[in-house]
Amino acid sequence: MLKYKVGTLEAVMLILTIVIVHTILSLPRDILVITSSATILNLIYITAIALCIGYFIYRLLRNFPRSRYY
Amino acid sequence: MNKLTRNIFIFILVIIFIMAFSSSYFSLSMDNLAYVLAIGIDKSDENKLKVSFQFSTTSPVAESGSTKKAPSVIDTVEASSLSNAINLMNNYLSKQVNMSHCKVIIFSEELAKEGISSEIYTLINDTQVRPSSNIVITKTDANYYMQKTQPQLENLIAKYYEIFTNSSEYTGFMPNATIGEFFNTLICKECEPFAILGGVIASNSQNDQSSNSSSTNNAQRDYSIKSSHSPISGETDSENIGVAVFKGDTLVGELDALETISFLSIKNKADRFLISIPDPTTSNSYIDIYMTPENMTQIKVDTKTGSPYIQVSLRFTGRIYSMENNENYLKPEVLELISDSCDSYLESTFSNFLYKTAKEFHSDILGFGKSASSNFFTIEDFENYNWLDSYQDSFFDVDVNTSIKSSMLITETNS
Amino acid sequence: MISASIMLRNFCEGLKIIYYPMTNIVFILLMFVIAVCIANKLDFNSTLKTNLLILPLVLASIIFLFFANIQNFSPQRIFPILGHGLTETFVTGLLNLSAFGGIAYLYFLPPLLKEPQKLKKVTLLSIGMTAIYLLLCISAILFMFPSFISANEISPLYNAARYIEFGSFFQRLESIFLLFWMLAFACYLSIVTKFSMNIFKKITSISTKKPLIDIFGLLIFAIALLPENFAVSSNFESSIYPYLVLGIVFILGISILVLASWKKHKKRIVNTEEVSNE
Numbered sequence: 001m002l003k004y005k006v007g008t009l010e011a012v013m014l015i016l017t018i019v020i021v022h023t024i025l026s027l028p029r030d031i032l033v034i035t036s037s038a039t040i041l042n043l044i045y046i047t048a049i050a051l052c053i054g055y056f057i058y059r060l061l062r063n064f065p066r067s068r069y070y
Numbered sequence: 071m072n073k074l075t076r077n078i079f080i081f082i083l084v085i086i087f088i089m090a091f092s093s094s095y096f097s098l099s100m101d102n103l104a105y106v107l108a109i110g111i112d113k114s115d116e117n118k119l120k121v122s123f124q125f126s127t128t129s130p131v132a133e134s135g136s137t138k139k140a141p142s143v144i145d146t147v148e149a150s151s152l153s154n155a156i157n158l159m160n161n162y163l164s165k166q167v168n169m170s171h172c173k174v175i176i177f178s179e180e181l182a183k184e185g186i187s188s189e190i191y192t193l194i195n196d197t198q199v200r201p202s203s204n205i206v207i208t209k210t211d212a213n214y215y216m217q218k219t220q221p222q223l224e225n226l227i228a229k230y231y232e233i234f235t236n237s238s239e240y241t242g243f244m245p246n247a248t249i250g251e252f253f254n255t256l257i258c259k260e261c262e263p264f265a266i267l268g269g270v271i272a273s274n275s276q277n278d279q280s281s282n283s284s285s286t287n288n289a290q291r292d293y294s295i296k297s298s299h300s301p302i303s304g305e306t307d308s309e310n311i312g313v314a315v316f317k318g319d320t321l322v323g324e325l326d327a328l329e330t331i332s333f334l335s336i337k338n339k340a341d342r343f344l345i346s347i348p349d350p351t352t353s354n355s356y357i358d359i360y361m362t363p364e365n366m367t368q369i370k371v372d373t374k375t376g377s378p379y380i381q382v383s384l385r386f387t388g389r390i391y392s393m394e395n396n397e398n399y400l401k402p403e404v405l406e407l408i409s410d411s412c413d414s415y416l417e418s419t420f421s422n423f424l425y426k427t428a429k430e431f432h433s434d435i436l437g438f439g440k441s442a443s444s445n446f447f448t449i450e451d452f453e454n455y456n457w458l459d460s461y462q463d464s465f466f467d468v469d470v471n472t473s474i475k476s477s478m479l480i481t482e483t484n485s
Numbered sequence: 486m487i488s489a490s491i492m493l494r495n496f497c498e499g500l501k502i503i504y505y506p507m508t509n510i511v512f513i514l515l516m517f518v519i520a521v522c523i524a525n526k527l528d529f530n531s532t533l534k535t536n537l538l539i540l541p542l543v544l545a546s547i548i549f550l551f552f553a554n555i556q557n558f559s560p561q562r563i564f565p566i567l568g569h570g571l572t573e574t575f576v577t578g579l580l581n582l583s584a585f586g587g588i589a590y591l592y593f594l595p596p597l598l599k600e601p602q603k604l605k606k607v608t609l610l611s612i613g614m615t616a617i618y619l620l621l622c623i624s625a626i627l628f629m630f631p632s633f634i635s636a637n638e639i640s641p642l643y644n645a646a647r648y649i650e651f652g653s654f655f656q657r658l659e660s661i662f663l664l665f666w667m668l669a670f671a672c673y674l675s676i677v678t679k680f681s682m683n684i685f686k687k688i689t690s691i692s693t694k695k696p697l698i699d700i701f702g703l704l705i706f707a708i709a710l711l712p713e714n715f716a717v718s719s720n721f722e723s724s725i726y727p728y729l730v731l732g733i734v735f736i737l738g739i740s741i742l743v744l745a746s747w748k749k750h751k752k753r754i755v756n757t758e759e760v761s762n763e
Contacts, residue, residue: 005599006597006598006599008598008603008610009537010533010536011594011597011611012607012611012614013541014536014587014590015611015615017669018586018587018590019618019619020540020543020618020673021673022584022586023618023619023642024640024643025492025495025499025640026639026640026723027584028641030723031581033723034569034577034578034581035569036569037563037564037566037627038566038568038569038573038574038578039568040620041566041568042575042578043616043620046581046584047616049579049582050612051612051613053588054588054609054611057742058605058608060745061742063746063749064745087512087516091505091512093508202650202656250647254630259631260631440559440564443561443565446564446565447565447566448565448568449565450569452565
């Protein structure tokens with residue numbers, strides 16, 4: 001697996017695959033059951049949180065630039 | 071050897087998969103299926119359902135150039151539920167019943183008055199039934215309605231069922247009510263369901279119309295018609311005029327042609343329609359105008375008190391369709407007079423229709439609850455307001471703005 | 486792996502109900518498992534390239550589904566704006582963060598990237614695109630179907646796809662959507678299995694992962710067969726999976742990274758002190 005390097009777009013699509021599959025199943029229903037008509041407001045809110053978490057993870061990972069921990 | 075073993079293994083796997091999936095293919099093969107075009111559900115004497123299935127037959131009839139009509143078969147079965155009825159029919163026929171081409175679902179008025187939620191849920195739960203299938207409530211038996219539905223201008227009954235709701239776009243006399251929309255409005259807490267009102271033309275319906283001539287003007291009478299009471303005669307005895315109004319899953323009332331036009335206009339579902347308004351220049355005379363909505367209906371709902379206050383604002387563009395002697399539609403004053411007459415006529419028509427839905431039917435078929443929900447912050451607040459019951463106390467303010475542009479080809483006649 | 490297997494079971498149950506009523510679920514599951522085993526025998530780049538080919542199609546299909554259903558939308562369904570209340574929307578609604586479970590793969594990406602300096606771009610772009618995709622899907626369902634509903638469907642997107650009609654010729658397009666979704670699902674399983682095998686290889690320090698391919702395939706198959714019925718597997722997806730994602734991906738993952746960073750920072754300080762003492 002380490003022989004091949006992942007391009008930027010391939011990496012993005014890799015992460016997107018996870019959410020696409022969940023959305024095909026019952027993720028929309030599960031989200032709508034909790035937040036109902038406020039779902040869009042909630043999505044904007046959790047997107048902001050996810051972006052902050054993602055950026056935080058990136059800053060932490062930056063401390064290990066050459067580690068082949070995996 | 072390793073390669074040989076692998077190839078044999080792959081071959082065996084392919085055979086296993088073919089055998090495994092062939093059973094599904096066999097059950098879904100066209101030769102083994104009886105396609106239902108329409109389902110009719112009536113109430114039978116013993117508190118059971120009488121379900122009629124209209125099947126297409128696979129006779130080789132060309133659609134164009136042939137005067138022969140493709141026959142269809144109507145079979146009826148009595149059962150305690152819709153699923154049992156389908157099961158019994160599967161046993162009776164040589165093929166399996168398949169509802170993926172079912173275009174119309176017909177309920178009799180008698181059954182609709184008792185509630186049809188279990189049948190609707192069963193149909194929606196079926197993977198074959200399309201949400202775009204039309205739902206019709208007939209004033210006669212559903213079986214009788216299906217027998218009397220004989221397409222005049224099409225060879226295939228399937229084609230007729232496919233396009234018969236197109237007239238709602240240019241007459242506004244019936245809605246394009248589908249079972250998907252019916253189910254969504256049934257389970258929704260902001261609106262009530264509705265269906266197409268169907269019926270069979272009664273032989274004395276023309277006499278009924280002429281006997282009432284003294285009380286209402288001829289032009290107005292054309293718009294107070296409903297299914298089974300229209301002055302039409304032809305080869306097809308079935309007709310669809312009006313709306314069947316539901317409260318929950320129970321039929322509570324009917325709308326005639328003019329009320330259906332009002333309903334479709336407010337719902338933004340009417341592309342264009344013809345109405346007859348009082349002629350402002352000549353007394354006891356009416357002008358026919360072709361109306362087109364100019365923009366979407368503006369709806370404001372005030373829920374500060376327990377009686378909702380609903381403001382409805384519509385804009386139309388009109389073209390004068392009828393023409394008499396000594397008419398001059400080039401003068402702006404005349405057009406303005408006609409516009410004003412149109413405005414006041416439509417305002418009173420729409421207002422009467424809205425009060426009828428609130429005071430008589432207690433049913434929000436127009437879905438004003440969706441606009442009302444914007445006045446609340448949470449779902450609990452909205453549910454506490456109990457919109458569906460509060461609707462009957464509503465007050466309405468209708469504002470119509472019509473712009474009569476001109477007549478059609480002729481603008482002026484002089485004797 | 487467990488969640489991927491349960492999702493496979495849910496998806497196959499849906500396929501069985503819709504298209505393969507007479508086929509045993511075992512064969513439908515085997516179809517995916519065999520595809521995944523074959524895909525894993527190839528290099529990682531083949532999976533990535535296939536993913537790159539299929540996913541844009543799926544994204545395009547969702548955008549098409551959204552715009553094709555616009556005539557059935559009621560935008561007023563966005564009201565009441567706060568739904569069940571502030572607490573439910575902003576506190577309990579945090580559970581919806583599990584929709585961004587793809588962030589888990591960010592932990593494994595840095596050594597694999599062709600351009601590691603673009604990790605920030607990858608992170609922000611993937612989260613942004615996930616958000617846009619979720620917004621499209623959920624808006625389509627929210628505007629089409631009543632939100633305070635008394636009925637739940639097996640696959641809301643499939644139900645939304647059934648409403649698409651253009652005249653009398655273009656109807657019943659949901660089959661095409663299902664085809665794309667099946668391909669996307671196979672890609673997802675392949676990716677999950679690849680990452681799982683490599684983690685296992687790292688933990689057990691084995692030299693090659695070739696023997697693991699069939700074993701992991703069997704494992705997915707076995708776990709997918711565990712739930713008795715659709716209710717059990719659906720319950721896992723709605724009740725257990727969100728907490729798993731929040732707990733493992735967000736809390737545990739970030740905690741480990743924070744601790745590791747702190748340890749590295751402390752080590753650097755000690756080294757700096759030693760160097761300055763010398």
